[in-house]
Amino acid sequence: MAGLQRYMAVLRLFGEAQGTWTVLDMAEALGVPQSTVYRTVRDLLTAGLLETSADALYRLGPAFIEFDRLTRLTDPLMRAGAGVLEQAVAQAQLPCVGLLSRLYGDEVMCIADRASTDAHFRPSYERGRPMPLAQGATSKVILARLPARRLAKMLGAAHAPLKSELALIRRQGFCVGRGEIDRGLAGLAAPIVCEEAGLVASLSLVVEADRLDAFTQSRLVLMLVSAAAMIENALGENAPPACGLLLPEGEAVSGAD
Amino acid sequence: MAGLQRYMAVLRLFGEAQGTWTVLDMAEALGVPQSTVYRTVRDLLTAGLLETSADALYRLGPAFIEFDRLTRLTDPLMRAGAGVLEQAVAQAQLPCVGLLSRLYGDEVMCIADRASTDAHFRPSYERGRPMPLAQGATSKVILARLPARRLAKMLGAAHAPLKSELALIRRQGFCVGRGEIDRGLAGLAAPIVCEEAGLVASLSLVVEADRLDAFTQSRLVLMLVSAAAMIENALGENAPPACGLLLPEGEAVSGAD
DNA sequence: TTTTAAATTCTCATTTTTTGGGAAAATTGA
């Protein structure tokens, strides 16, 4: 192993399952001699990507927090969508968590989440957590807008059974799922697509399933679809959105009923 | 340049001043041939540390968001301090922003911030933004608890004039500053030190300066000092704090008046 | 579509790093 891979292989060890590692354990896990790992770790330390913990343990370093902030300031989806996300949560008028998510390799990752003050639950989707492609409204609504070729490559065998469902979602322009990810919760999602930025993402709302009657559902879907359209516009203009009101006149709300 | 440095040099170009770069500009800025930069960028792309933007531009990638989340889950200061931070902001009973900050190389970085719902201002300190060492209560309270040797090395010539001020802060056990960072705002900070974790940090509160009368100041300082002590305890036990109440009986609040 | 320019990858001999095994040094704990 060489170059960046060597460093990433070490960093990827530090996950939810195990947040701190000794050099010995890293060497064993990677099948690489200790002296090599020591050198690699030393480089990562000076870069701030790792830092020393107690007892010869190491953990992820503060450089990630610094770069994460720059990401927040830089990412066009975040810039275009943060304000709309906040408004969407406010206008939902019920306990909910709003999410802004996007493709990340072969998974979907939430890049911004916002809970209403009265939301006493937390969905599995949260900022920075990669999630499976084929489950939940948040992900499916993204899949449904992906070029067929790319989709086939990503899903492989799992593609066939989803095909007709995704076609429907694409035609509808939104997706609602109940308990697909978290039992007792429901997700509502609308796609955000920006050709020129090569970006396929989604705006979604997670609510308690038993609060989601037919009327509420159609109200929220309408709002989401129009909010997503606002983000798309803002992305096109490459500037933060005006977004005074969330349901402006004459939006093209394709199939949102 | 070789190894990690080569990659970090590229990543460090992406800052607040310029969030997107072409390969040509990177090559020029680094004084390295294009073909080399292309290779480096390609590696960073596959790692998710960079991603392509429109028009042959590149920007920081989503891997940072992913690792940032792991940091949130892993970092002992964050784990021990997040709950207390939230409570401190709630108990302040006035518009404020609470901060949890720590040393990061030769700077101080906020690693968690929390604004009260009625706070309509934002301090310069924010999660992930490195700040100067020698300005503001948040930083000074950290400096004051640093070993003299380390301090001298970090500050160099700037050390002498600060010396007596830092000695006072150390004796007091807290620090209050007005308008040192942001005009019209005031910062109150208490140190968090954990020898065994080799950690020097601070818990601070930013409020509007004109709301900070003598009585409010001493109330907030008392609360902060005691909250910081709770975090220290939690760090020692290496577990999330119990923290039912914020001003428990019999805390050793050295010099907090 | 064809043309043109720009962006990106590729090639390859040379130079520079990395590698890994073990010794040495530094640090830590008892």
Add this chain to the structure above:
DNA sequence: TCAATTTTCCCAAAAAATGAGAATTTAAAA
């Protein structure tokens, strides 16, 4: 203080990065 652990250092062989330009791909314009 001593012993165990952690970390750095050393060095020759092996592997990888470098850079200049050519070749290819992609995107935009005519």
